[in-house]
Amino acid sequence: QKEVEQNSGPLSVPEGAIASLNCTYSDRGSQSFFWYRQYSGKSPELIMFIYSNGDKEDGRFTAQLNKASQYVSLLIRDSQPSDSATYLCAVSGGFKTIFGAGTRLFVKA
Amino acid sequence: EAGVTQFPSHSVIEKGQTVTLRCDPISGHDNLYWYRRVMGKEIKFLLHFVKESKQDESGMPNNRFLAERTGGTYSTLKVQPAELEDSGVYFCASSKQGALNTEAFFGQGTRLTVV
Numbered sequence: 001q002k003e004v005e006q007n008s009g010p011l012s013v014p015e016g017a018i019a020s021l022n023c024t025y026s027d028r029g030s031q032s033f034f035w036y037r038q039y040s041g042k043s044p045e046l047i048m049f050i051y052s053n054g055d056k057e058d059g060r061f062t063a064q065l066n067k068a069s070q071y072v073s074l075l076i077r078d079s080q081p082s083d084s085a086t087y088l089c090a091v092s093g094g095f096k097t098i099f100g101a102g103t104r105l106f107v108k109a
Numbered sequence: 110e111a112g113v114t115q116f117p118s119h120s121v122i123e124k125g126q127t128v129t130l131r132c133d134p135i136s137g138h139d140n141l142y143w144y145r146r147v148m149g150k151e152i153k154f155l156l157h158f159v160k161e162s163k164q165d166e167s168g169m170p171n172n173r174f175l176a177e178r179t180g181g182t183y184s185t186l187k188v189q190p191a192e193l194e195d196s197g198v199y200f201c202a203s204s205k206q207g208a209l210n211t212e213a214f215f216g217q218g219t220r221l222t223v224v
Contacts, residue, residue, distance in 0.1 A: 034212060034213075036215075042217070043200060043215040043216060043217050043218050044152070044200070044215050045215070046212045046213075046214070049212055088152065090213075096154065096157055096164075096165050097142065097154070097202075097204075097213055098154060099144070099151060099152040099153075099154070100151060101150070101151030101152075102151060102152070
C-alpha cells in the first residue's frame with residue numbers, strides 16, 4: 001500500500017463548478033497535511049495546510065481532514081481555467097513529508 | 110527573503126558521467142529535503158537533512174547517489190556514474206524545525222537529462 005494515495009485523474013470540471021480532490025494516507029501518526037499545486041514545468045507551491053479534523057477554508061479553497069478515516073480532501077469552488085494544474089497531497093508525521101502522485105485537474109472554459 | 114534556490118536549472122549529461130546538483134535552502138531552515146520526479150511518476154522522497162545530519166535517507170535509490178550538507182547550509186546531491194533512469198526533475202525543499210512539521214518551500218528544481 002502506498003503511503004499517500006491520490007487518484008491520478010485527469011479530473012475535468014467545467015468553469016464555475018466545484019472540483020473535489022481526494023487523498024488517503026496510511027500512517028495514523030501523521031500530524032500535518034498539505035496541498036500543493038504544481039503547474040507544468042514549475043515547482044510545487046503550497047496552497048493549503050491543515051492540522052485538525054474538520055474543514056479549513058481559504059478563499060475558494062476548502063481543505064477537509066478526517067483522521068479517523070485517514071482522509072484529506074481539497075475542494076475548489078468556482079473553478080477557473082487558471083486552476084488547471086496537478087494537485088499534490090502531502091502528509092507529514094515526525095520529520096518526513098511524503099507526497100502523493102498528484103491529481104491532474106482540467107477546468108474547461 | 111530569498112527562496113530555495115537550485116543550481117543548475119537544467120543539466121544534460123552522458124551516461125556514465127558525474128553530475129552535482131546544489132540546493133541553497135531558505136536561511137534559518139534546518140530541514141532540507143531532496144525529492145525526485147521522474148516523468149509521469151509521483152514526487153519521490155530521497156532524503157532529509159536536519160542541519161548537517163542525515164535524518165532519513167531511505168529514499169536514496171542506490172549508492173550512485175551521494176548527498177551532503179556540510180555546515181548545515183547548502184546541500185549537494187551527486188550522481189556518479191549517472192544512468193539513463195536517473196533522468197527527471199530533482200527538487201529541493203526546506204522548512205523550519207518545529208513541533209508540527211511546518212510547510213516545505215520548494216526550489217525551482219533541476220531538470221536532469223541523461224543521454
